[in-house]
Each structure stands twice: as structure tokens, then as C-alpha cells.
Amino acid sequence: MTGAVLTISSKNYSSWSLRGWLLCKMAGLEFVEEVVPVDDPANRAELLLLSPSILVPCLTHDGIRVWDTLAIGEYLNEIKPKAGLLPAGRGDRARCRSICGEMHSGFGNLRSALPMNLKARRPGFKVWSGARADIDRIVAIWRDCFAAHNGSYLFGAPTMADAMYAPVVTRFLTYDVQLDAACAAYCERIMALPEMIEWRRAALAEPDELEELDMEF
Numbered sequence: 001m002t003g004a005v006l007t008i009s010s011k012n013y014s015s016w017s018l019r020g021w022l023l024c025k026m027a028g029l030e031f032v033e034e035v036v037p038v039d040d041p042a043n044r045a046e047l048l049l050l051s052p053s054i055l056v057p058c059l060t061h062d063g064i065r066v067w068d069t070l071a072i073g074e075y076l077n078e079i080k081p082k083a084g085l086l087p088a089g090r091g092d093r094a095r096c097r098s099i100c101g102e103m104h105s106g107f108g109n110l111r112s113a114l115p116m117n118l119k120a121r122r123p124g125f126k127v128w129s130g131a132r133a134d135i136d137r138i139v140a141i142w143r144d145c146f147a148a149h150n151g152s153y154l155f156g157a158p159t160m161a162d163a164m165y166a167p168v169v170t171r172f173l174t175y176d177v178q179l180d181a182a183c184a185a186y187c188e189r190i191m192a193l194p195e196m197i198e199w200r201r202a203a204l205a206e207p208d209e210l211e212e213l214d215m216e217f
């Protein structure tokens with residue numbers, strides 16, 4: 001078996017990289033990171049060799065390439081079933097997959113209006129109505145989960161869902177989104193995860209902010 005490699009890009013800006021990286025960490029996979037700056041044309045050619053979609057994250061494990069974050073999550077769940085990336089009950093697994101799917105295919109307004117940028121702080125940021133609807137839906141999802149699972153995470157213990165929503169947590173903090181006590185406590189809990197502390201530290205240490213990347217990414 002060959003070692004696992006996770007191809008990612010900026011830790012400050014790339015929300016999908018964060019999701020894929022967190023999933024690998026939560027699964028307990030040993031892997032090395034390969035960081036490819038996707039904005040450089042030369043690197044795009046290199047990235048194409050690694051990831052057919054030219055998108056990150058891309059996981060290479062045991063000679064198998066998996067690109068697209070949901071596929072990576074499902075693959076990790078297959079090779080590390082004891083890690084609990086999906087909850088134990090069938091109904092909970094269905095619910096977890098559904099809310100991961102919502103994140104994966106939706107919330108475009110939130111993504112473009114409040115791009116992930118861990119270095120930035122925008123106190124009093126004015127959220128326009130399209131993004132507000134996305135925020136309201138995410139808060140409703142979280143509240144449903146908190147009501148159904150009296151635990152610290154969306155399904156009690158950490159699962160794929162927490163990894164999928166972790167970049168949203170960083171956005172809520174960056175853009176000063178006002179939250180109720182339960183949602184605010186959840187955000188604090190996610191940011192206090194050792195993996196999130198490690199990721200954030202590396203993001204803050206990245207070279208200068210790039211103005212042009214302050215957009216959907």
C-alpha cells in the first residue's frame with residue numbers, strides 16, 4: 001500500500017480544501033499534504049495530472065484517486081468505517097448525507113458574498129438578503145441537529161457534517177454573523193478542535209493576502 005496524499009490549495013481561502021483535510025484528519029488517515037496554488041497557470045497543468053477536475057481537494061490513496069469532497073468523505077468512510085464519519089443509525093446517516101449534500105450543492109449566495117478568509121475580520125458586515133436566506137437555512141439545519149442530538153456536534157460526535165460546515169463556521173466569525181447562543185457555542189467548539197487550530201495557524205502564516213482571491217473560491 002502506498003502512502004496517502006491530499007492535494008489542497010490555500011489554507012486561508014480554500015474552503016473545499018479545509019473540508020477534505022478535516023475529513024482525512026477525522027478519519028485518522030495518515031497522509032501528506034501537497035499544496036498547489038491553483039491561481040498559477042503552470043500549477044494548473046500540474047494539478048490536472050493529479051485531479052481530473054482541476055479542483056482541490058484530491059485524495060490519492062493506495063493507487064486510487066478520489067476527487068470531489070463528498071466522494072472523499074464517502075471513500076474515507078469505506079476505508080475507515082470505525083472513525084464514525086457517518087452516524088450509526090440509518091436515519092441519521094440519511095440526514096447527515098442530506099445536509100452534506102445541501103452544503104455541497106447549495107448556499108451559492110453565502111459562498112460568493114462571504115468567501116472564506118481566515119485572516120480577515122469584517123465587524124458589522126452587512127449581509128444582503130440572498131446570503132441571509134442561506135444563513136437562515138444553515139441555522140435551521142444546525143438547530144434541528146442540536147434538537148435531535150444532545151451532543152457537542154451536529155450528530156453528537158464529530159461526523160462528515162461537521163467537516164462540511166466547518167468553513168461556514170469560519171465565515172460566520174470573519175463576517176461577524178450574529179448567532180443564537182447554541183449556534184455560537186457550536187462555532188466555538190469547531191474552532192477549538194485541535195485540527196481547526198492547526199489549520200487556522202497555517203492559514204494565518206500564509207504569505208500576503210491576495211486581493212483578487214477575496215471572492216468565491
Ligand SMILES: N[C@@H](CCC(=O)N[C@@H](CS)C(=O)NCC(=O)O)C(=O)O
Nearest residue numbers: 014015016038055056057068069217
Ligand atoms: N465540488 C468540488 C469543489 C471543489 C472546488 O471548487 N475547489 C476549489 C478550491 S476551494 C478549486 O479547486 N478551485 C480551482 C480553481 O478555481 O481554479 C468539491 O466538492 O471538492
